[in-house]
Amino acid sequence: MAPLQLTGQVLDVRRAGMYTVLSLTAPGLAERTKPGHFLNIGIGGEESGLLLRRAFAIYQVQSRGVYGGSVDIVVGVHGKGTQWIADRRRHDNLSIVGPLGKPFTLPKDPANCILVGGGYGTAPLFMLADQLRERGCRVDVIAGAATEEKLFGTLEIKRAASTLTVTTEDGSMGVQGRVTDVLDDIITKTKADVIYACGPMGMLAAVANVAAARGVYSQCSVEESMACGIGVCMTCVLPVIGDDGVTRMVRSCVEGPVFRGDQVRWSDVGTVPADTLGAPTGGH
Amino acid sequence: MSRALITRGPAGSAVDLPAVDMSTSIGDFETPMPVFTASGCAAAGKELDQFFDITHIGGIVTKSVMMSARSGRATPRMAETPSGMLNSIGLQGPGIDAFIDHDLAWLRQRGARTVVSIAGGSVEEYGKLAAKLRNVEGISAIEVNISCPNVEDRGQVFACDPNSAAQVIQAVKRNSDTKVPIIAKLSPDVTNIVTIAQAVERAGADAVAVINTTLGMVIDLETMRPALAGITGGLSGPAIRPMAVRCVWQIHQALPNLPILGMGGIRNGEDALQFILAGASAVSVGTVTFHDPSAPMRVQDELEVALALRGFTTLHEAIGYAHRGPDVPEVAEEQE
Numbered sequence: 246m247a248p249l250q251l252t253g254q255v256l257d258v259r260r261a262g263m264y265t266v267l268s269l270t271a272p273g274l275a276e277r278t279k280p281g282h283f284l285n286i287g288i289g290g291e292e293s294g295l296l297l298r299r300a301f302a303i304y305q306v307q308s309r310g311v312y313g314g315s316v317d318i319v320v321g322v323h324g325k326g327t328q329w330i331a332d333r334r335r336h337d338n339l340s341i342v343g344p345l346g347k348p349f350t351l352p353k354d355p356a357n358c359i360l361v362g363g364g365y366g367t368a369p370l371f372m373l374a375d376q377l378r379e380r381g382c383r384v385d386v387i388a389g390a391a392t393e394e395k396l397f398g399t400l401e402i403k404r405a406a407s408t409l410t411v412t413t414e415d416g417s418m419g420v421q422g423r424v425t426d427v428l429d430d431i432i433t434k435t436k437a438d439v440i441y442a443c444g445p446m447g448m449l450a451a452v453a454n455v456a457a458a459r460g461v462y463s464q465c466s467v468e469e470s471m472a473c474g475i476g477v478c479m480t481c482v483l484p485v486i487g488d489d490g491v492t493r494m495v496r497s498c499v500e501g502p503v504f505r506g507d508q509v510r511w512s513d514v515g516t517v518p519a520d521t522l523g524a525p526t527g528g529h
Numbered sequence: 530m531s532r533a534l535i536t537r538g539p540a541g542s543a544v545d546l547p548a549v550d551m552s553t554s555i556g557d558f559e560t561p562m563p564v565f566t567a568s569g570c571a572a573a574g575k576e577l578d579q580f581f582d583i584t585h586i587g588g589i590v591t592k593s594v595m596m597s598a599r600s601g602r603a604t605p606r607m608a609e610t611p612s613g614m615l616n617s618i619g620l621q622g623p624g625i626d627a628f629i630d631h632d633l634a635w636l637r638q639r640g641a642r643t644v645v646s647i648a649g650g651s652v653e654e655y656g657k658l659a660a661k662l663r664n665v666e667g668i669s670a671i672e673v674n675i676s677c678p679n680v681e682d683r684g685q686v687f688a689c690d691p692n693s694a695a696q697v698i699q700a701v702k703r704n705s706d707t708k709v710p711i712i713a714k715l716s717p718d719v720t721n722i723v724t725i726a727q728a729v730e731r732a733g734a735d736a737v738a739v740i741n742t743t744l745g746m747v748i749d750l751e752t753m754r755p756a757l758a759g760i761t762g763g764l765s766g767p768a769i770r771p772m773a774v775r776c777v778w779q780i781h782q783a784l785p786n787l788p789i790l791g792m793g794g795i796r797n798g799e800d801a802l803q804f805i806l807a808g809a810s811a812v813s814v815g816t817v818t819f820h821d822p823s824a825p826m827r828v829q830d831e832l833e834v835a836l837a838l839r840g841f842t843t844l845h846e847a848i849g850y851a852h853r854g855p856d857v858p859e860v861a862e863e864q865e
Binding site for chain 1: 569570571572577579580592597598599600601602603604606607609612613614616618621622624669670724758766767772796797816817818820821822823
């Protein structure tokens with residue numbers, strides 16, 4: 246289904262650790278949203294000097310209710326644009342485009358699934374966990390961050406998971422270390438078939454490598470800086486190996502943000518590998 | 530046209546306005562509507578068609594395509610700037626054959642008016658690209674991008690030298706259908722843009738597209754290195770609008786019969802009207818599409834209202850209207 250472009254009104258703003266959760270009216274969005282989809286939001290008004298929309302993973306959707314449907318996003322402040330969004334108050338209007346991107350693929354048959362979230366990368370995993378459980382899948386969650394305050398939603402996600410393992414690099418909560426320090430054991434214990442991950446690129450690369458080493462299928466939702474979010478600007482590209490074995494610079498907004506972990510060339514992200522289709526040969 | 534426009538007057542009251550004849554032409558390409566996408570800001574139309582009916586605007590100007598598939602540059606390719614952005618994509622694209630087979634075929638089947646933008650690394654490549662497009666159905670015009678700043682050898686930006694610019698246009702002209710107009714896309718990064726416009730007109734260009742991005746740079750204060758992998762990038766968006774309007778004005782003043790496709794930071798209908806009044810026959814909406822994916826359609830609707838509010842019944846009357854002589858005081862009727 247095609248994405249919608251609409252004006253949503255802020256229903257609720259709440260703090261969650263170092264993040265801000267916004268609930269927005271968004272009629273029609275819930276019905277179209279699958280776990281892993283994202284939306285983007287325009288900054289400022291008509292004359293805003295910040296032209297580029299900011300992208301957010303869709304955290305929760307409600308298809309009914311007095312507002313005819315709403316959507317929740319988790320905002321981490323990284324600069325002026327995200328600060329502006331975090332500063333919105335009830336009844337403010339926001340320009341929303343979504344749902345966007347390619348969502349997570351769900352297994353047809355019940356499977357053992359590990360969901361790995363880094364920081365507020367847990368946001369899209371809530372809907373995913375619910376839908377996996379509805380399909381009879383086992384869901385185990387690993388949530389990791391540098392410190393406790395950078396974790397998001399750990400209490401809440403516990404409800405949808407058989408087990409929750411928390412890691413922090415400073416040991417302020419859970420196991421001291423990184424998600425990959427516990428992943429290998431949890432793969433063994435749960436006899437995992439699939440790993441779903443969302444978080445910073447370094448974490449995704451590490452998770453995809455562990456999954457590959459253990460022969461487990463993985464899907465990673467990447468975080469690349471985007472301008473348009475709809476596939477026209479070509480800024481959010483990364484090197485991905487196609488089913489035909491050929492590496493291409495692909496758009497994370499429309500061909501992602503969810504990619505198979507074994508198809509992204511993690512160590513080459515930020516570069517154009519020499520064997521990429523159409524890579525510079527010196528003739529360019 | 531029997532349509533009427535309804536808009537809001539200054540006091541917020543509804544105002545009925547007569548519809549405006551928005552038809553225009555770029556050389557022999559006649560179009561019922563004057564607002565186009567800008568090359569590199571609309572891919573090949575398919576993505577934007579989800580947000581508005583692309584057959585309702587003037588047309589799609591596709592992303593500049595080269596002979597071979599091209600990966601483009603490394604990332605970061607983009608940096609946000611005040612009222613604009615820098616980009617350094619490096620002409621990523623599928624190559625002309627795949628473009629004709631897939632993108633152009635889709636646009637033709639969709640019924641969209643299409644301006645195909647081509648870019649070459651040499652005069653010869655431009656000629657070959659034009660030859661590839663000869664006898665291909667569904668091309669309203671060819672935009673010759675001689676001004677992309679994101680090529681490896683920036684000293685070779687053809688639009689910065691009148692002789693190189695003319696050679697490219699001659700090569701395209703020689704190899705393309707005589708009935709398909711050729712639009713030369715010019716760079717603002719020149720001492721005198723009129724000199725370049727005159728050179729491409731003499732070489733056979735039927736129109737000019739004005740302007741491409743202007744070269745810019747941002748330093749990332751965290752890394753204390755250039756923010757873009759390509760070091761420099763093309764600046765676009767409302768930040769460059771006054772520069773673009775100036776270029777359109779200068780070219781229209783010097784070459785009043787050369788059609789101009791005006792662009793550079795158009796955000797709304799009133800911005801588009803500035804370009805028309807300065808001398809553009811049609812306009813493109815580019816970077817603002819990243820902010821508002823339905824911008825080309827919205828700008829076109831707003832332009833019609835902006836024209837009607839000023840008493841224009843056709844777009845044509847407004848082209849270059851800002852160049853008219855001093856207004857004559859209306860006192861003549863009292864003389865007998």
